[in-house]
Amino acid sequence: MQKILIIGATSAIAKATARCFAERGDQLYLLARDQERLSDLANDLRIRGANTVAYAKFDTAAIEQYPSLLDKAIAELDGLDVVLIAHGTLSDQTACERSIELTLQELNTNAISVIGLLTLLANYFEQRKQGCIAVISSVAGDRGRQSNYIYGTAKGAITIFMQGLRNRLAKSNIQVLTIKPGFVNTPMTAAFKKGALWAEPEAIATGIVTAISKQKDIVYLPFWWRYIMLIIRTIPEHIFKRLSL
Amino acid sequence: MSLSKQTRQSTAMLTRLSGWGRYPQYQSNIFTPISLTTCQSHLATHTMPLIAHGMGRSYGDSALAEYVINTQELDCLLDFDTHSGQLTCHAGVSLAALLAVFVPKGWFLPVTPGTQFVSIGGAIASDVHGKNHHQHGCFSEYIVSLELLLGDGSRLRCSRSEHPELFHATCGGMGLTGLIINATLQLTAIHSAYINQITYKAANLEEVLALFAEHHAATYSVAWIDCLANNEALGRSLLMLGEHAPEGELHTRHRSKLSIPMEMPKQLLNHYSIRAFNTFYYQRIRQQQSTQCIHYEPFFYPLDGILHWNRLYGRNGFIQYQFVIPQAAGMEGLRTILKRIARSGRGSFLAVLKAFGKANANLLSFPIEGYTLALDFKLAPGLLELLHELDAMVLDFGGRLYLAKDARMHETTFKRSYPQWERFQAVREQYGAIGHFASLQSQRLGLN
Numbered sequence: 001m002q003k004i005l006i007i008g009a010t011s012a013i014a015k016a017t018a019r020c021f022a023e024r025g026d027q028l029y030l031l032a033r034d035q036e037r038l039s040d041l042a043n044d045l046r047i048r049g050a051n052t053v054a055y056a057k058f059d060t061a062a063i064e065q066y067p068s069l070l071d072k073a074i075a076e077l078d079g080l081d082v083v084l085i086a087h088g089t090l091s092d093q094t095a096c097e098r099s100i101e102l103t104l105q106e107l108n109t110n111a112i113s114v115i116g117l118l119t120l121l122a123n124y125f126e127q128r129k130q131g132c133i134a135v136i137s138s139v140a141g142d143r144g145r146q147s148n149y150i151y152g153t154a155k156g157a158i159t160i161f162m163q164g165l166r167n168r169l170a171k172s173n174i175q176v177l178t179i180k181p182g183f184v185n186t187p188m189t190a191a192f193k194k195g196a197l198w199a200e201p202e203a204i205a206t207g208i209v210t211a212i213s214k215q216k217d218i219v220y221l222p223f224w225w226r227y228i229m230l231i232i233r234t235i236p237e238h239i240f241k242r243l244s245l
Numbered sequence: 246m247s248l249s250k251q252t253r254q255s256t257a258m259l260t261r262l263s264g265w266g267r268y269p270q271y272q273s274n275i276f277t278p279i280s281l282t283t284c285q286s287h288l289a290t291h292t293m294p295l296i297a298h299g300m301g302r303s304y305g306d307s308a309l310a311e312y313v314i315n316t317q318e319l320d321c322l323l324d325f326d327t328h329s330g331q332l333t334c335h336a337g338v339s340l341a342a343l344l345a346v347f348v349p350k351g352w353f354l355p356v357t358p359g360t361q362f363v364s365i366g367g368a369i370a371s372d373v374h375g376k377n378h379h380q381h382g383c384f385s386e387y388i389v390s391l392e393l394l395l396g397d398g399s400r401l402r403c404s405r406s407e408h409p410e411l412f413h414a415t416c417g418g419m420g421l422t423g424l425i426i427n428a429t430l431q432l433t434a435i436h437s438a439y440i441n442q443i444t445y446k447a448a449n450l451e452e453v454l455a456l457f458a459e460h461h462a463a464t465y466s467v468a469w470i471d472c473l474a475n476n477e478a479l480g481r482s483l484l485m486l487g488e489h490a491p492e493g494e495l496h497t498r499h500r501s502k503l504s505i506p507m508e509m510p511k512q513l514l515n516h517y518s519i520r521a522f523n524t525f526y527y528q529r530i531r532q533q534q535s536t537q538c539i540h541y542e543p544f545f546y547p548l549d550g551i552l553h554w555n556r557l558y559g560r561n562g563f564i565q566y567q568f569v570i571p572q573a574a575g576m577e578g579l580r581t582i583l584k585r586i587a588r589s590g591r592g593s594f595l596a597v598l599k600a601f602g603k604a605n606a607n608l609l610s611f612p613i614e615g616y617t618l619a620l621d622f623k624l625a626p627g628l629l630e631l632l633h634e635l636d637a638m639v640l641d642f643g644g645r646l647y648l649a650k651d652a653r654m655h656e657t658t659f660k661r662s663y664p665q666w667e668r669f670q671a672v673r674e675q676y677g678a679i680g681h682f683a684s685l686q687s688q689r690l691g692l693n
Contacts, residue, residue: 010279012318023346037280040335044321048346187318190258190277196506 001051003077005029005070007058007117008087010037012186013136016205017084022050029073031058032087060087060113070120082132082212083121085114090188091151103150110154115161122165125174132212133169134177135162139220142180142229145245166217178218179208182225197228262313265555266304267562268624268652271685277315281335281394281426284314288424289398294683297420299364300339303371304565305652306685307419314424316366322346323427330432331389336366336425341549345497352432353489353541355387359597361546366425371649372417372610376465376487376545379602383610385416387431393423396681400426414672417610419648421669421687422678437493440465440544442537443486446530450480450579454616457484457600464488465544471523472596472620473516475587479580482598483530487544498542504552508560514623519592548595557594558623564652566632567611567619569601570644575616578642582635586620589631593620608669611647619650629653648686656691666692 004021006014009030021028022045030045030053032038038055045053054076058069074080091106114135125131140148141155159178166176183189183198204221211219220226235243263270275298276291278284295312316337324333330352334343340354341361347353358373367373369391372383390404393415401423403412415422447453453468460466465487474481548554555563570578579598586593597619601612622628636658639646645662646654660666670692673679683693 034280036282040280040321040323043323047322047325187277187279190275193260 002026002081003079004082005073005080007031007085010041011086012201013204014086016201017208018045019048020205020209022048025049025051027051027077028053029077030055033059060109063116066116085135093148093150096150106150107154111157114158126172129172132175134212136179139180139182139225139229143232175215177211177216181221262309264304265302266564267555269306271309273313275313275315277318279318285398288394293681296684297424299367300362302360302363304650309685332432333429335427338365348438348497349495351435351495353435355433356381356384357545360549365428369416369425370420372607374612376467378612379600380464383605385607389429391425392427394426395423396677410672411676413607414669417607421682422673435489437490438495438541439490439493439538440487440541441490442539444530444535445484446533447482447484453482453484460486468598470596470598471527472586473520473523473592480583498540505554505556508556516590561624563621563623565621565650567647567650568639568644569613569615569617570642571615574642582638591622596620608665609663659690
C-alpha cells in the first residue's frame, strides 16, 4: 500500500492511473479544480478498492496556497510515497499567437505551476530520502513544431526541469519520472481526428504504474514514441524548419 | 484552469459518426461533457434536438444525430452496497469496466448483451436482453431507479414508483425521453467467473426448437444457426446452455486481443467463404452433446476478443437484422424466413437464435414471448430490398425488429409492430422531450 498524491486528478490520464492505484488498495489524495468531479471520482476510487481517498480543490493560479495545500495532503496521508502531477491544458496555438495574455496563461498552467509545486515537493522528498516524483510531460516537449510550440515550450521546460531535479535528487534515492505520452484520446483532444498512433488513457495509465514500479527515469507511452521522437529529433534544423509538422 | 480549454470543451466537435454496423454515416457535432454540471448547462443553452452516444455499439442510426452528447467521460461508480449488491453509477460506465471491478468481488451483471462494450445508459435505452431472457427478462428488470436530464436541463429521478410512466418509456426508449445520467442497478452474486456449458447439436430447426423447450429451465441458452443450410438441414444449429459454476476463481481475463487493423476488402465475405465457415463451425463439434467449463468472457462475449470485427464487412458496412416472432408463429415463421434467406444466398457469419420469455411493461422494449433471430448482412446491392421483404414476413407473423440494431425499417413497419408508440409519444410530450431529443432513427420512424 502506497501513499499517493495526484495533482490534476480528474484529467483523463490521471483518472485512469488513480483507478490502477485504487485497485491495488493504495491511499489516495486528490487535487483538482472541480468539486463535483472530485467527489464523484473519490467515490469511484473507494468502490474500486482504494484504502482511503481524500481530496481538496486546487487552483493552479493560486500559488500562495501551494504550501498549505501540500502540507494538508501530506498530513492527511501521513506521509507521501508517490506524487503524480497531471494537470494541464492543450493550448490553442493560433489563439496564443495573437495574445500575450493567453500565451503566458498557458505557460503558467502547463509549466510554471508545475515547477512551483515541484520546488516544494523536491524539498520534501529530499529530506525524506525515498519516494517517487512523477510528472506528465509530453512528446510535444521534445522538439518545437509550428502546430503547438506554446504547449511544447511548457512541456519542454518541465522535461528540462525534471532532468535537473533527477540529477539533484539521485543521491537522495528519489525516483524522478518524466512521462511523455503521445496522442491520447481524452476530452482534451476530442477535436482531433484519431488514427493508428492514438492510445486510450487506460493504456497510458498501465504504462505509468509500471514505470513507477520499475524505477524508470523517462518513459514514452506507448513505447514506440521513443523511436518516433528519436527520428524527429535527429532531422537537421535546416530541413525541419521547412516541414509542416 | 485556462479559459481556452473551457471554451473548447463547451464547443461541439464536428465528426463523422456511425453505429457499429458502419451504416449509415453522419456528420455530427459531438460534445463530450466532463461532468454532469457541464452537461446540464450544455442542455440548457445549446441547439436541440440531440441524442446521447455511449460506446457506439448500437448497429444503426439510433445514436446518430446532428448534435450528439458523448457520455464516455461520465464514468464514475458512485455507491455500492456490498451486502445487497446494489450499485449506483454514471450512465457512461461500460459493462466491461463494471465487470472488471465487480467480478473479483463476486458480483455479475444480472443480464448482459453479447458485447461488454456497452454503456449502462445504452443498455437501459435499448433495454438489452441476454441469453437468460426466458428466465430473467431484460436489463431494465434490474434497474432500481435512474436519473434523467430533461430537455430543459433539469434532473429527474424515476423508477417503478416515481414517475413510473417516464421510467417505462425510458427503459427501451432509445434515449428519446431525456439523457440518462445515473442509474442504480441490482448486481447478481456469483461464486466463480466460469460457466458450465453444454453444447447440443441439432440437425434442423425442429430439433433445435424442441431442445429449447426441453431445456427451458437452463439459466442461459442460445443457438448458433447455419442460415445457409437448406432442405432437411434447414436450421441446423448448435444450442449452447450455460450455468454459473458453483465454485472457482473470480477473475477477469487480461488477454491481449486480436484486432482487425483496417477495413477488409469487401469481397472477403461472400457466399462461399461464409458457407465454408458455417459448415466448419457446425462440424467442429463432433458429439451430439459436449460439456465444457469456460470463462464467462468467451461464453458471453465471443466477438469481444476480436476488436473492430465490424471492419470485416468492408467499407460499406453491414446491417444486423434481428427480429422476434411470437411463440405461436414459431416453427412456421422461422422456417419461412430462413428459407427466404437461404434462397437469397446472403449468408451471415453469426446467426443467433434465442427463445424469449414474457414481454415487460416498457413501451418500446423489443422482446415478446417467442423466438428471436439475429443475422449480419454485408451491405450490398439488393440487400435493402431483401430486408424489406423480410419485414413483411415478420409483420405477418406478428413480430417486430430490434430498434438497437435497426438502420432502415420503414415508419409504417415500426408503428404497426410497436403498438404502444402513441403512449410513448404522449410521455415524451408530457416531460418536454419532443423537440429536445431525436436521432436519425427517431426521425425515420416518425417519432418527432
